[in-house]
Amino acid sequence: MNRTVKITMAITFIVVIAVSLVSIVHKLGKSMRLDITERKLYTLSDGTKQILNGLTQPITIKLFYSKTASMKAPDQIRFYTNYYTFVRALLEEYVAQSRGNVKLEVIDPRPYTEEEMAAIRYKLKRFTISQEESFFFGLVVQTQFGVTKTIEFFTPDRQSFVEYDISYLIDTAVTRQKTKIGVLSSLPVMGDDVSGYMAYMMRMQGQQPRQAWGIIRQIKEKYEVVSIPADTDTISDVDMLLVIHPKGLPEKTQFAIDQYILKGKRAMIFVDPHCVV
Template sequence: MTDNSNKSPIKDSRILGIASLALAVVLFLSINVFSETAIKGVQFDLTEKSLYTLSDGTKETLAAVKEPITLRFFSTRQLTETTPGLTAYGERVKELLERYVALSNNVVKLELIDPEPFSPEEDRAVGFGLSGVPISEAGDLGYFGIAATNTTDDKDVIPFLTPQREQFLEYDLTRMINNLANPKKKVIALVSGIPVDSDPLKKYKAWALIDQLRQFFEVRPQGLTPKITDDVDLLMIVHPFGLSDESKYAIDQYVLRGGKAMVFVDPHAEEGARSNQALRLPAVKHANAVGHDFSPFARG
């Protein structure tokens, strides 16, 4: 009869250690195989403020793309390797672009390009209008931007990707995709009694809202003239002080025909009472304190 009580505790612990190590290796391999097959494409956004959690609007924009759009990410290796933080930022940009490709069901294509000095790739970067920055005392230039094209050779670019604008990267990319997927912009006719649009003669600058609208729409200054052309998709009326009876009638008829209009007035402005006349049109209804994000990828 064998006495098991004389087994060495050192030997037992060694066997247990080997078994644990073997189990760990098996688990490691299993997890890697599983992650390659079962959860490929699943991503977690652990960045501060969830910078890479894409909005529903962006997902809808990408899902609606029907014709191929090519995104070309120009990144000069010498530039990213010698600029603090740019390598990591470039990797984040690449991962975000890959997500755009996946969400579009591969209708959006991605090209990664390293434009070295005096190379054909650099010529392409220059041709697209990307901005180069010096990377050597000899004056060689490096590039770190994105150029996008559609099947009809329309193009849009981000000349240089600055880390300071990282929080706006989704906005910039989705704007590009939207513009290339819809090259014919909707027309907004702007009717205003105050200078909301630019006027070089009077040295007025356009309001920031108007500049942003122009990134997605054709904004056509209408002034206070009564004529509204058939190609207008939306009538935007801003503090319409000074509207003539003819203009009011034209607006009313436009809305009655099924046209869309948005009216913005300030009831506390000096001329607010008289500008409210536009709201008395039979076809125009209004609501107080309405705010709206005009971009096609507003977060819900």
């Protein structure tokens, strides 16, 4: 066998091996995804995987991003290009993890189109770029039962929490009832529970109704929050109990808390021996 034939056979062998490897990688890539970023930016958390694995109905995620308009927009708009790339890649991980229950639609809403009208109908935030061009960057989650949840706009300050925001949106879309949280505290964390009329009368007399604490207001945005009286003898009909600075509670209330926890219910108790409030 002369040298030319050997070289030809060697090249043919290498080509066959390369083609085979490409084919194998392509097939594996359909079921196996690799995140090589340093901070694992595209690796979904266990909580998100649990939500996706627990889906019992198909949902549609619509990502609205004015890609065409952004290309001719000012620098402050073009800044969102990398943000959009990150969100889209993250949503593709949702689709891959959902076992077919999540459908992703990426929409570039152009002026005077049905897509733009849909973005307006979903009440996504709209920023004017020019006389004709508008900029959208939001998300819509829809269930087969007509439930619609939205992120009006992906703001830069929420970029580190994008996965949480999207997963919460999906969870609330498929969950028909809000989790109820009971709050028991010796501090005025719930603020003044007064009607709008009483609040108006208090202001007329130079008094200002106390607002609920910031943490309580944030919890109320996502859960149903009810106040538990400090002298109660039973705690029921709540999914979780928050006990904040339980100072001077009567024995019957302490017993009620004890019984609630012994039933296997969830509770968080915040105690500060140096509280000065």
